[in-house]
Amino acid sequence: MEPVVAADDVSKSYDGTRALDGVSLAVPGGEVFALIGPNGAGKTTLVRCLTGTATPDAGSVSLLGESPRESGRERLGLLPQSFDPPDRLTPRELVAYYAGLYEDARDPADALREVGVEPDTDTWYGDLSGGEQRRTAVACALVNDPDVLFVDEPTTGVDPAGRRDLWSVFEDLADAGTTIFLTTHYMAEAERLADTVGLLADGRLVAEGDPAGLVAEYGGESRVVVETDADPGAFAESEFAPRATENALVFEGVPATDIGGVVAAFESRGLAFGAVEWRDPDLEDVYLALADDASPADAGDAEVVR
Numbered sequence: 211m212e213p214v215v216a217a218d219d220v221s222k223s224y225d226g227t228r229a230l231d232g233v234s235l236a237v238p239g240g241e242v243f244a245l246i247g248p249n250g251a252g253k254t255t256l257v258r259c260l261t262g263t264a265t266p267d268a269g270s271v272s273l274l275g276e277s278p279r280e281s282g283r284e285r286l287g288l289l290p291q292s293f294d295p296p297d298r299l300t301p302r303e304l305v306a307y308y309a310g311l312y313e314d315a316r317d318p319a320d321a322l323r324e325v326g327v328e329p330d331t332d333t334w335y336g337d338l339s340g341g342e343q344r345r346t347a348v349a350c351a352l353v354n355d356p357d358v359l360f361v362d363e364p365t366t367g368v369d370p371a372g373r374r375d376l377w378s379v380f381e382d383l384a385d386a387g388t389t390i391f392l393t394t395h396y397m398a399e400a401e402r403l404a405d406t407v408g409l410l411a412d413g414r415l416v417a418e419g420d421p422a423g424l425v426a427e428y429g430g431e432s433r434v435v436v437e438t439d440a441d442p443g444a445f446a447e448s449e450f451a452p453r454a455t456e457n458a459l460v461f462e463g464v465p466a467t468d469i470g471g472v473v474a475a476f477e478s479r480g481l482a483f484g485a486v487e488w489r490d491p492d493l494e495d496v497y498l499a500l501a502d503d504a505s506p507a508d509a510g511d512a513e514v515v516r
């Protein structure tokens with residue numbers, strides 16, 4: 211079956227900055243694709259190419275089987291990363307404005323309720339909290355009941371409970387057959403929602419696959435994470451070779467039964483430490499392993515993990 215969203219060897223530069231460098235992907239109908247990657251990796255540029263608001267310098271894109279500029283706008287929902295509507299509109303007025311652009315739109319109040327915004331509020335958009343603004347923006351993107359929905363960082367600025375509410379909204383849409391293309395900096399969001407995750411780094415898709423497959427391939431082993439300021443060098447003469455993160459040391463490959471050994475190693479060295487956690491690797495570990503060392507020189511074609 212023809213993919214709903216497709217990119218074939220897409221490249222795009224801005225004034226000498228190569229934002230996309232030979233990206234290919236295909237999203238089948240009804241799937242959720244999550245694009246992750248560091249700031250400046252090219253995610254928004256890819257979304258813009260796929261939705262027809264930017265034109266690739268090379269390669270081709272298709273949306274619902276057509277050039278994005280030609281595919282009917284009533285079938286597409288788009289929440290751009292920066293959405294800056296007039297401040298002096300209530301959420302209902304704003305969503306009604308978007309509904310008015312389509313022949314057959316949903317009831318604005320229903321769309322607002324779905325994303326958790328009170329449709330009868332008199333508060334202007336400009337006075338809503340950042341999270342309420344983002345939810346209202348999501349309501350604008352889905353008011354035309356699109357077949358394919360692009361959401362560029364939809365939950366940035368939304369509090370954890372609100373984020374989970376929006377995840378349920380996206381899950382319900384996906385269950386009803388909507389194809390969703392999501393970009394996010396929240397790995398838990400990608401892990402929960404996506405059928406397929408693509409990791410973009412320096413304009414190249416360096417890995418692609420289902421979340422569990424990516425974790426199995428790149429996430430490494432289970433690990434003990436110890437909150438501490440201690441230097442990993444303190445363990446040079448030990449059986450452990452920890453790696454430092456911002457506020458912790460990570461002891462990879464240590465089974466749960468050996469937590470005591472790690473704790474004893476801290477105590478015998480007189481090193482201060484806080485919380486001790488044993489956990490399996492997750493998508494964040496994949497991201498840290500791949501996004502950090504991807505460079506244009508060493509990023510080959512995306513390795514597909516299924």
Ligand SMILES: Nc1ncnc2c1ncn2[C@@H]1O[C@H](COP(=O)(O)OP(=O)(O)OP(=O)(O)O)[C@@H](O)[C@H]1O
Pocket residue numbers: 224225227228229247248249250251252253254255256291
């Ligand atoms: N309109 C533009 N003019 C010039 N450079 C641009 C433009 N849009 C993007 N870029 C550059 O292209 C690169 C990719 O940017 P892009 O916004 O696509 O990344 P991103 O992955 O979405 O980043 P973020 O996670 O910070 O939103 C960056 O180096 C950015 O500065």
